[in-house]
Amino acid sequence: MDCYTANWNPLGDSAFYRKYELYSMDWDLKEELRDCLVAAAPYGGPIALLRNPWRKEKAASVRPVLDIYSASGVPLASLLWKSGPVVSLGWSAEEELLCVQEDGAVLVYGLHGDFRRHFSMGNEVLQNRVLDARIFHTEFGSGVAILTGAHRFTLSANVGDLKLRRMPEVPGLQSAPSCWTTLCQDRVAHILLAVGPDLYLLDHAACSAVIPPGLAPGVSSFLQMAVSFTYRHLALFTDTGYIWMGTASLKEKLCEFNCNIRAPPKQMVWCSRPRSKERAVVVAWERRLMVVGDAPESIQFVLDEDSYLVPELDGVRIFSRSTHEFLHEVPAASEEIFKIASMAPGALLLEAQKEYEKESQKADEYLREIQELGQLTQAVQQCIEAAGHEHQPEMQKSLLRAASFGKCFLDRFPPDSFVRMCQDLRVLNAVRDYHIGIPLTYSQYKQLTIQVLLDRLVLRRLYPLAIQICEYLRLPEVQGVSRILAHWACYKVQQKDVSDEDVARAINQKLGDTPGVSYSDIAARAYGCGRTELAIKLLEYEPRSGEQVPLLLKMKRSKLALSKAIESGDTDLVFTVLLHLKNELNRGDFFMTLRNQPMALSLYRQFCKHQELETLKDLYNQDDNHQELGSFHIRASYAAEERIEGRVAALQTAADAFYKAKNEFAAKATEDQMRLLRLQRRLEDELGGQFLDLSLHDTVTTLILGGHNKRAEQLARDFRIPDKRLWWLKLTALADLEDWEELEKFSKSKKSPIGYLPFVEICMKQHNKYEAKKYASRVGPEQKVKALLLVGDVAQAADVAIEHRNEAELSLVLSHCTGATDGATADKIQRARAQAQKK
């Protein structure tokens, strides 16, 4: 215990840095690291090495080898590099290996060396070649930045959604910048580059020169720059051996340091932990490692071997041929507990527990001391937190034991933080295992989340471990076990040496009806490997028919897809299939398929109505659906045709169709309309004015209003307008004209088929009481009362009503009796009523 802090190195007054071994590597490297292109993924990710790169100008006959190892040096893949010269390697956030070639092509490989896809960084890059490239990570994903031979930058902020951006030119740039890096501010990626003593910031609009505040004088060039993991801080290394550290916005200086080494460092990375005030940069030369921060002295380490630095969220990983180490700032909780002669509550609690185990009464003393200060809760929390930051399980255990011991003396200490830490540490220890090789720290794990960690395990095909973790943490099946099983199944279908039946059965056996498993995803994967039959077999297990359809379409099983789509009841899906079918089949076959599927047919018809009228016609033709054909032509005559001849012709076609459909009524009506159209045309020619598209009724009305009574009569006869209708029509038209004379003549032409009440009504509507009265007298007995009331002759109405002895009429008149004038009438009615009741 005494030497526990032996590997702690103070930097300044307030911070300690420690370096400890994660793994001893036995990856049997044949070559030196310095001869390889190296890429290591953050969050304890894999390491890729491309040996024998082209810059060495070795014999071209030897193909280089691309090796991928886990962080513990376990080989994951090895493949011969057959493509062009590679400039840079890097890992994406999804742990895909991006290999940037000299010609600007980026090849993407999986963790197991499986080729995924490739994309190009554009023509400009292709022409000028790639000088240098960086892969960087932002909150949106992983980006690629490229420096071309023409000293221009091109970048894409997210390789998942490739959008190339060519950055503006740096004025007067003749040679490659001495160093550069990508920054990410306000959701936008920038490039910072150094040319001689000048710094330039490129955003997508402009290039601006920037000057770091408080930079020591005498700088003639910048040799190295480093941006922190979170893009918040920036460090610059100058040719004077001076290091400037500040914010990435270049607005503020944090500190500076002069190391007096003028040789350019091999690597420089930030080493800081989230929420810590300490800032430090790790600088590596060939044989020297230096940690500098806001302190006059630096920490120095000697490097025995060629090493490579991997910046992490809360520290730096350093690996070489033989070891893999982690360098970080000692977290506050650990510092409090383990600092020499610490009297922090956590330290005392740890001591107390140890004494307790030794059965010494000192345990009680320590405990009392903490309790007197009222800091037991804090002590327990400190121990739990410190346990999280320890790498050695032994130390974790002793801290947790101390916490558990302390907990016994607390009344209401919520147990979840302790339980959760135990769980987290079990998971972490499991994945840190040499065979798994993911050396995550507690902070990284929390940042990464369990879901992503599970994804990464799945990516490494560590299905059993992933499932064990899910079960251990009791994750909901949909997020946990079944998701992993689905991934397993996707992997399983790629095993080409197993027969379709066996694979399908094996998958179904293991997955069964586990909720959240999508058989269609697995089938898609099977199809992706060229196993169509297997895919169809797997689709059978898919309970949601909606999910089966897109894949069936892809596999060109469109008819099966159609019936599945209809089964699903989702019209949109049916539609998708329909349009596929339409392009795939010839017209006849397509129509035949539709015929057997009425729902699909009606859908397609509706689509045609809006989109392809001609197809609609063909559809009806094929089905001999004359009724619909008729309607179709009617519509066409109104919508599509402009000229009267065209319209009439379309109507004629419609009429023929209606005859074929044995719809006499529709056919006749259509023919009438044709006649009317022709006639209206003639009327327009002869009389002027607007007649086209008026209804028959309105045509006649217009004629009367225009004084063409003869023609009106003729039209009415031709089209056999019923008498009643004609009378209404004429009556309304003449009243509108206020041609009272003509109206009277008309009323006397013969006995009105609609009676004379309408005459009274219409005159009153035109406020002509005088005319109205003329007709009121002619109204038949049944409606007489109404008519008299209309013209306002209440007294006479009352007389008639009394005469009729009609109760309803009497009340009607009574309701019209208003004011004093009708008082007498009202009395009269009341009397008549009383009399009637007597009888």
Add this chain to the structure above:
Amino acid sequence: MAFPHRPDAPELPDFSMLKRLARDQLIYLLEQLPGKKDLFIEADLMSPLDRIANVSILKQHEVDKLYKVENKPALSSSEQLCFLVRPRIKNMRYIANLVNADKLAGRTRKYKVIFSPQKFYACEMVLEEEGIYGDVSCDEWAFSLLPLDVDLLSMELPEFFRDYFLEGDQRWINTVAQALHLLSTLYGSFPNCYGIGRCAKMSYELWRKLEEEEDGETKGRRPEIGHIFLLDRDMDFVTALCSQVVYEGLVDDTFRIKCGSVDFGPEVTSSDKSLKVLLNAEDKVFNEIRNEHFSNVFGFLSQKARNLQAQYDRRRGMDIKQMKNFVSQELKGLKQEHRLLSLHIGACESIMKKKTKQDFQELIKTEHALLEGFSIRESTSYIEEHIDRQVSPIESLRLMCLLSITENGEPKRPKTDKAAGKITDAFSSLAKRSNFRAISKKLNLIPRVDGEYDLKVPRDMAYVFSGAYVPLSCRIIEQVLERRSWQGLDEVVRLLNCSEFAFTDMIKDDKASSESLRLILVVFLGGCTFSEISALRFLGREKGYRFIFLTTAVTNSARLMEAMSEVKA
């Protein structure tokens, strides 16, 4: 007068959550396009949108100017355009024209199309055909349930009726299923489900499938609503075709209630401006008369006016302190009530004027005769005269449809007129065989009345049609709820031609409280009328239930007929 709810009536669930959900989702979508943008809104979506997020909320999320989607070139100068539309092909064309015009002019902007309530493949295909699929980004705003009132949810999809019942297009069924799914995740699953009609059955099955796919999370929620009843509009066209005489229905027929609010013109407001008024339970005056037969409304309003006057008058005898109290506490409420009262009185007068002009009594008399199935000859000649007088083609057609259905779809066709010929499509689809007479008899839809039907104290749901007819749809619901199944209604179901499509589903659930079992969600697929709502509210009061209504849209006879006539492209 207005009947209060029974003291034991169950509480309604809080549906304002639906609004909040929709608003949050919309804001999220708008934020997906950071920076200033112009928003193009389809006319049909404007009123619903207004109920969800007003202009100031939109402005907060950097919406600069608002435009209506119409066939006019857009004058927007913004660099980012966002379209909020229904998934219709004509909208796609509009967007395509706009984008292609920009392309011709060498202009690049960002375009985003938000489909509500969902996007359809056909739309994406049109965008693809027009060559702009890559230029626009598409999103869905799954806003399918708008709470118009405390007990009324509307999907605001009037086209559902035409699409499904006339064109046989089933795509909205998925939307319905999604909406039901949303309700059951928010308010617990429904222990008892009933339904009738092909569409009801399909929606139900699709919904069940959705639930199965996602179970686990909804399970264990205490159901808040005990029953759900799905009903296709084509089970009962008759009710929807009748003229409405309940106040709310009459207002809808006369002024057209749109998205829960109505525009009262100058003739109602007795000023020179028209006024947009929100009609819901918050309007205290309206809430008391909405379900009343129109003949009672005037009396009620004048009583109310007198009361109000009395309350105003109280201040005469007041001392300073009381007066202060009165002004600070009561006056505002009184003024508000006064304003509402004068509005509704204005509306009543306006309705009276319009109705008496066209001899409303005659019309109602004819409709009742048709419903009861006597004096067909007089009714027919009334309709003929209606045509002869050229009152209104839609009205004439409505009466003919009513005649056709009530006469079992085999009427001696009146000498059909060109007006009808134009819309033969609609006519023939409506004039299919029905068994209205037999159903009417079986279900006792025409109440036997001895003497006057007292509309002030209604006895049954028939009051919504002046005591002449119990709405068929509501009667079916009543009967099924009484039996808790379709048992004993086989004959009715057969007569409705729906033997395959009537279903009951009980899900054993002991957790359902007795309170929730008296809450019933009625889903009208194809729209429902205010008369039906009033009738069921009445039934609820009688039996101690409370009904919640979910409809694809609120409809009435005119909308129904218009939906079926050919729309000018």
